[in-house]
Amino acid sequence: MNTMYPMSPMNPTNPMNPHMLESGVVTVDAGPVHIAIRSTPPRLRDELDELWHHRELFYFLAWRDVKVRYKQTVLGVAWAVIQPLLTVVVFTLFFGRLAHIPSDGVPYPLFAYAGILPWTLLAAGVGASASSLVGSPSLVTKVYFPRMIIPGAAVLSGLVDFLIAGVGLGVLMVRYGAHASWHLLLVVPIVALILLLTCAVGGWLAAVNVKYRDVRYVVPFFMQIWMFASAVMYPASLVPQKWRLLMAFNPMAGFIEAFRAACFGRPVDGLPLTMSVLVTLACLAIAARTFRNIEQTFADFI
Amino acid sequence: MRPMIVVDRVTKEYRIGERSAAYGTFREAGPRMVRRAFRRLLSRHADVPMFQALNDVSFEVRAGETVGIIGRNGAGKSTLLKVLGRITQPTRGAVDLYGRVGSLLEVGTGFHPELTGRENVFLSGAILGMRNAEILRQFDAIVAFAEIARFIDTPVKFYSSGMYMRLAFAVAAHLHPEILLIDEVLAVGDANFQKRCLGKIEEFRSIGRTVLFVSHNMASVLRLCQRVILLEGGRLVADGLADHITRRYLQSGTGSPAERVWSEPHEAPGDEVARLHAVRILDEHGRIAPTLDIRRPFRVEVDYWALRSGTRPTVSIHFVNEESICLLVSNDFNNRAWWRTPREPGLVRCTCHVPGNFLAEGQIFVLAAVCSYNPDLVHLVARDVVSFQVVDRSEGDGVRGEFGGVWPGVVRPMLEWRAQTLSADSPAIASHSAVESLES
Numbered sequence A: 001m002n003t004m005y006p007m008s009p010m011n012p013t014n015p016m017n018p019h020m021l022e023s024g025v026v027t028v029d030a031g032p033v034h035i036a037i038r039s040t041p042p043r044l045r046d047e048l049d050e051l052w053h054h055r056e057l058f059y060f061l062a063w064r065d066v067k068v069r070y071k072q073t074v075l076g077v078a079w080a081v082i083q084p085l086l087t088v089v090v091f092t093l094f095f096g097r098l099a100h101i102p103s104d105g106v107p108y109p110l111f112a113y114a115g116i117l118p119w120t121l122l123a124a125g126v127g128a129s130a131s132s133l134v135g136s137p138s139l140v141t142k143v144y145f146p147r148m149i150i151p152g153a154a155v156l157s158g159l160v161d162f163l164i165a166g167v168g169l170g171v172l173m174v175r176y177g178a179h180a181s182w183h184l185l186l187v188v189p190i191v192a193l194i195l196l197l198t199c200a201v202g203g204w205l206a207a208v209n210v211k212y213r214d215v216r217y218v219v220p221f222f223m224q225i226w227m228f229a230s231a232v233m234y235p236a237s238l239v240p241q242k243w244r245l246l247m248a249f250n251p252m253a254g255f256i257e258a259f260r261a262a263c264f265g266r267p268v269d270g271l272p273l274t275m276s277v278l279v280t281l282a283c284l285a286i287a288a289r290t291f292r293n294i295e296q297t298f299a300d301f302i
Numbered sequence B: 001m002r003p004m005i006v007v008d009r010v011t012k013e014y015r016i017g018e019r020s021a022a023y024g025t026f027r028e029a030g031p032r033m034v035r036r037a038f039r040r041l042l043s044r045h046a047d048v049p050m051f052q053a054l055n056d057v058s059f060e061v062r063a064g065e066t067v068g069i070i071g072r073n074g075a076g077k078s079t080l081l082k083v084l085g086r087i088t089q090p091t092r093g094a095v096d097l098y099g100r101v102g103s104l105l106e107v108g109t110g111f112h113p114e115l116t117g118r119e120n121v122f123l124s125g126a127i128l129g130m131r132n133a134e135i136l137r138q139f140d141a142i143v144a145f146a147e148i149a150r151f152i153d154t155p156v157k158f159y160s161s162g163m164y165m166r167l168a169f170a171v172a173a174h175l176h177p178e179i180l181l182i183d184e185v186l187a188v189g190d191a192n193f194q195k196r197c198l199g200k201i202e203e204f205r206s207i208g209r210t211v212l213f214v215s216h217n218m219a220s221v222l223r224l225c226q227r228v229i230l231l232e233g234g235r236l237v238a239d240g241l242a243d244h245i246t247r248r249y250l251q252s253g254t255g256s257p258a259e260r261v262w263s264e265p266h267e268a269p270g271d272e273v274a275r276l277h278a279v280r281i282l283d284e285h286g287r288i289a290p291t292l293d294i295r296r297p298f299r300v301e302v303d304y305w306a307l308r309s310g311t312r313p314t315v316s317i318h319f320v321n322e323e324s325i326c327l328l329v330s331n332d333f334n335n336r337a338w339w340r341t342p343r344e345p346g347l348v349r350c351t352c353h354v355p356g357n358f359l360a361e362g363q364i365f366v367l368a369a370v371c372s373y374n375p376d377l378v379h380l381v382a383r384d385v386v387s388f389q390v391v392d393r394s395e396g397d398g399v400r401g402e403f404g405g406v407w408p409g410v411v412r413p414m415l416e417w418r419a420q421t422l423s424a425d426s427p428a429i430a431s432h433s434a435v436e437s438l439e440s
Helices: A018-024 A044-053 A055-069 A076-098 A108-130 A137-143 A151-174 A182-212 A215-228 A241-248 A250-265 A270-301 B028-044 B079-082 B117-127 B132-146 B160-175 B191-206 B216-224 B241-250 B336-340
Strands: A035-037 B003-015 B051-061 B066-070 B092-097 B101-103 B177-184 B209-213 B226-234 B235-241 B259-263 B274-283 B291-293 B298-306 B314-321 B328-329 B346-354 B361-372 B375-392
Touching: A035 B191, A044 B346, A055 A270, A055 B079, A076 A108, A108 A151, A108 A250, A137 A270, A137 B291, A151 A182, A151 B274, A182 A215, A182 A270, A241 A250, A241 A270, A241 B132, A250 A270, A250 B346, B003 B079, B003 B209, B003 B274, B028 B235, B051 B079, B051 B209, B066 B191, B066 B216, B079 B092, B079 B177, B079 B209, B117 B132, B117 B160, B117 B259, B132 B160, B160 B191, B191 B209, B191 B216, B209 B216, B216 B241, B226 B241, B235 B241, B259 B375, B274 B291, B274 B361, B274 B375, B298 B314, B298 B361
Parallel strands: B051 B235, B066 B209, B066 B226, B101 B177, B177 B209, B291 B375
Antiparallel strands: A035 B092, B003 B051, B003 B092, B226 B235, B259 B274, B274 B298, B298 B346, B314 B328, B314 B361, B361 B375
């Protein structure tokens, strides 16, 4: 028996002695645990409990993504600012200078950056979470935790890039002499709403991607179309009145308008924003339903 | 004693082909859905053919018990652990677990090569369900157990595989669950590492925790478990004293571990191109041979159904020893003429001839696979499908000659030696130490 057990400095005595083994061992879950495994999806309440119990994992997985993303890059996190800045340069050249697209009285580079910033939060999050489940087969097939954490953490890691890139927005605002007002505080709830929308779209795509790998090819194309429909490089005021209603079904258009309004201290238009929130909640409900229905069988397909 | 695990009539079904062709694309799904809908319209009962990985399995495990789960490949052992570990959901039935569950089938899960040892301990701990505070408290113990204190801030991509495994295992070993699930097949690593796994199980048992242990190795099952559950084709066929059940298992089936036959193509491993029919180990006289004389040639016979004409599936076999070391891989495309010929639908037999005086002594497990190349497709993989024992009777004409001690090496070929005396004069040296090194 003794020969079977590694004699490390930590275990100088016979491991059969339970007191030695238990020393220093504190079990956090002291109360009796009951895990019920059924053939039906668990109750939403239980699942939310589980999510709460594993909340630290959100942080750890997101932290891993951020940490790994900029390893072995010379510029490191600076990429989070450089990427949107380069996009702004391109947009300014083609849409601002050549096409003379109006920008609601704000200098075009500032206007574009304030659109690209929230858009990148969504696009990067959707892209990362859509491939997150199939990209971590060992997590899905070897260990249990609520699967929603995987795409959720992918979205969360995008938030770090967003915050870093936000510094760039501050610099541009000072450079172009934009006036910051208390409106800027509205950015916080708007970003929260964008994150919810990202979780909904990314989570739904992640679940579908497990069964149908077409998602990988559809997403880049779909995101491009979505960007053009979301008033990123042009103001929503450019859209003819009769199309406005249709545009309101795209929650991202509403969020980007609201984000810009908050940045430039203009009043936020309530009706499109309300519409955007409602559509986001509907997306979230649909995504949660799809995800919960098939998450128990992910391991069978990956 | 209160029950810790209650498994109540658990069934897990897969659609045939769902596991081999794990995922589809919309293009395939479209016609398939239409076909399925049509089939449902035509007849209510002719639904999609299902494969039952677990079929109406019920048992209870009480606190402090160590239960071994044995059975051939495809018997449902791993599926059972996956259901208990909440990795996949049962199709029917219920499981109740009364305690925190940990499993040693997930050693190293979530480790990222770019992160340092320290970072990976926290990440992996969180993935296995430990709280941050808990990991902090046990961090020093984990590092000490892994014996890598000096390298804890080095990215694990620079670790040797041994260090990597030790650290990964140390995290899992400090999880302190009340119910421990172990899949030995997945507990890869060297012999020393496997011993550590076994040591951990014994430790758990000794402090009254509940252990569920899936294994092929009857020796370790007998050493660790009082009680054994035998699965066959997804059904629980026996549950009782370890001694009785393991004996029954070794004699069950076709009566020999050296032959495995699937009589029904739709139950056999495979896909729409090839399905396995039989794998056999035959001695030079054509008898099914679970034990082979190390000096004699033998052959491995793989029969499969070729289902689609014009395809060129090819059979490969792997020999794996008890330490999970792959000794060799051989493929029937070495017969070039055969390989160039497209198959016609029908039953195909491929026989691989293995010379005598080639493998070393010991138990050898055979993996059989059927694949195609260009495009590369895996039609089926049957791990440990058959096994055989190579025995060296030490009768003097083998490789080891008259030598009776340990003869290392994974192969034992009879190589040609040539020797001659080059000169008649020998230097004068006191003679006593020449034999020593061979004995040590």
